[in-house]
Amino acid sequence: MSVTFGDDSVADAAAEAARRLVEEGVPRALADGDATLWGAEAQSEAAIRLGWLDLPTTSRELLPQIGELVERARAAGLEHVVLAGMGGSSLAPEVICASADVPLTVLDTTDPGQVRRALADRLDRTIVVVSSKSGSTVETDSHRRIYEQAFRDAGIDPASRIVVVTDPGSPLEQSAREAGYTVVLADPNVGGRYSALTAFGLVPSALAGADVAALLDQAAEARQRLGADDDPGLLLGAAIGAAAASGRDKLLLDDSLSGINGLPDWIEQLIAESTGKQGRGILPVAGSEPNEADDELTAGIDTESGVEVQGPLGAQFLIWEVATAIAGRVLGINPFDQPNVAESKANTTRILEDAGDGPLPTGAPALVDGPVEVYGDVPAHVKDLSGVFTELLKDIPERGYLAILAYLDREAAFDVPVPQEASFEAITDIWAAHDPASLQGLLAIRTDRPVTFGWGPRYLHSTGQYHKGGPQNGVFLQITGVVSGDLEVPGKPYTLGRLQLAQALGDLDALRERGRPAVRLHLTDREAGVRHLLAAAREV
Structure with missing residues (x-):
């Protein structure tokens, strides 16, 4: 290293x-786990958040249980590993499995299309890892409920297919044990974003086929140099x-x-x-x-x-x-707390409760350009989408940035048909032409300011804290889309698509309450809308 x-x-x-x-x-002092390093106000939080320093050693205790779990899954022919988790619970396993070139389906979304695609893939050979540190993460709870129902409808006992990773004493641990699920407990003295080498990172990665013992060996070697x-x-x-x-x-x-x-x-x-x-x-x-x-x-x-x-x-x-x-x-910052993360969650809950069975409070569009509705404060002289992009780029302050936040299906572009004889480069170009993430590059070359891209709601568990708690210099472009083929969330009064839109609106409220410039684009036809977005960006 x-x-x-x-x-x-x-x-x-x-x-x-x-x-x-x-x-x-x-x-x-850090190598020894000294919780006083970040000041008196941070000490109580740091005291229960430094377990990650010892994970190269302590996580080895999990390896026998994980090994048995992998053996049982292989013996049962369960080859499709689905991870339901958010933030640190999903991002580390995604990196581990992508780097090891082993397949893992990650659900860190509330987009019904993305969840439907996972449900349709080898349900009879699927094992689901439900990962939530708190045990109450709304997205992960929704995924669990949906998969439980899908398994039951297929005549499959959910207890034979669902593995729960959570902290000791969480509400999820109790309900999982009552349901007969396999439970793997993570170190409670590790925060979610530092949890790559805990059960949250290791369990789904091992099930997918990654060598997690080697990861711990690599980390242990680096651990020896701490403090040197x-x-x-x-x-x-x-x-x-x-x-x-x-x-x-x-x-x-x-x-x-x-x-x-x-x-x-x-x-x-x-x-x-x-x-x-x-x-x-x-x-x-x-x-x-x-x-x-x-x-x-x-x-x-x-x-x-x-x-x-x-x-x-x-x-x-x-x-x-x-x-x-x-x-x-x-x-001079406490690196272990997240004081602003709960705001968008609270706004989402309020929006859903206030709306009841009625429509969510989207308001009226400021303008409509083809399959794209524009919501927010748009200058009177702006008449189309390229004009909206131009104004957003102008609004970025000195030393500021533009954040693109897409509440869409991040895998939809890969569903676009490609010619059988097409080269890899041609296929990549076709996918890029249908991928909302391509908007990042198109707008980035039109400004000297950084442009970030995040998939909603997954970014709420990562950059969302910075957007609201960091410097007051961000400009925000949020993208939502019409939902077709929605999914009920069993036991809840909302569908997955309704939750997704409420999450977008909730975060938008949190940004606007801080005076952050923010515009929401709503695609009334997702595929055509993405193409229109990318075409308009090229005209800026």
Whole structure:
């Protein structure tokens, strides 16, 4: 594991920050689990959130139980592994399985189309991992209820197909045991975004076929260097913390040359949720090219960059966690709480309850351009979608950013028919032409400000904290779409599609209450709407 620098100014600032931290005894104190490092106000929270430091050792105790679970699943012919989880409960397994090239279906969505696709895939050979630290995550609870009903309708006992990962004493543990489900308990002294090497990361990954013992071996080797003079976590944390303190608070993540797939998405939730509070923080930017702006720092995963972080995945997890904790110390921020995450959840609940059986409070569109309705404050001279994009880009303040937030099916583009004889490059182009995520690149080349992209509601469990608790310099473009083929959530008074829209509206309310510029685009025809979005962006 190594941290090196391709930028001399970053290297100098990191060395100076690391020297001060060593003089203050921070690296050794962190390695020893000292909860006082982030101040008196953070001490009580930190005292119950530092278990991740010892996971390379303590998580080995889970391996026999996980091994037995894998053997039973294989013997029963259960080859389709579905993970229902949000935030840290889904992002780490997604990276682990993508990097190991083993299949895992991740449900961190409330989009009915995406859930229907998973339900239609080999239900007779499906095993579902329901992961929730609190045991009350609304998305995961909905997935559990839907799969329970689907299994029963197919004549399958849900107890033979559902595995629950949760904290000891959570409401989910009790209900799961009563239902006869297999339960694997995670370390309660680890927060969700630091949980990659707990049961939340290991159970679904092992079921999918990844070598999780090797991950722990990699992390254990990195753990031995914590507190040492060559501690890579200290150097990385000093670099990103010092850079942010001096104004370089946009962290662009580049993994273009790495064999590790998707790590920037995991780093994004770790850093954004840990540091984005009190009007401060570091904004991680995944999937976007640098603009060479003076508020940017580029970090490469096995890729040459301003800061280059090299090493295997298990070690990367631990070192980035250490770095985030160190950066919190440098910035004077508690890296273990998430004071603003509950707001959007509360707004969602209020919207659903207030609406009852009636329509949700969407309001009237400010304008309609083909299959796209535009909601929000739109200047009178703006008459079409390209004009909306132009105004949003103009609204980005100095040192600000644009966040695109899409409450849609993130796999729908892959359903588009492709010619049988098409090359891989041609197929990729076809998918990109139908993918809402392509909007990030199209708008990014039209501004010198960072553009981020997040799938809703998954971003609520990652960058959502930064959007509301971080610096007041974000502009927000939210995208929703008409729902066809909705799904009932058994035992609840709402459908999945209704919950999805309520979540979007709830977060929009939270942003607008803070004065964040925000526009919602609603696609009255999803496929045509996405094509129209991308075409309009090209006209900006």
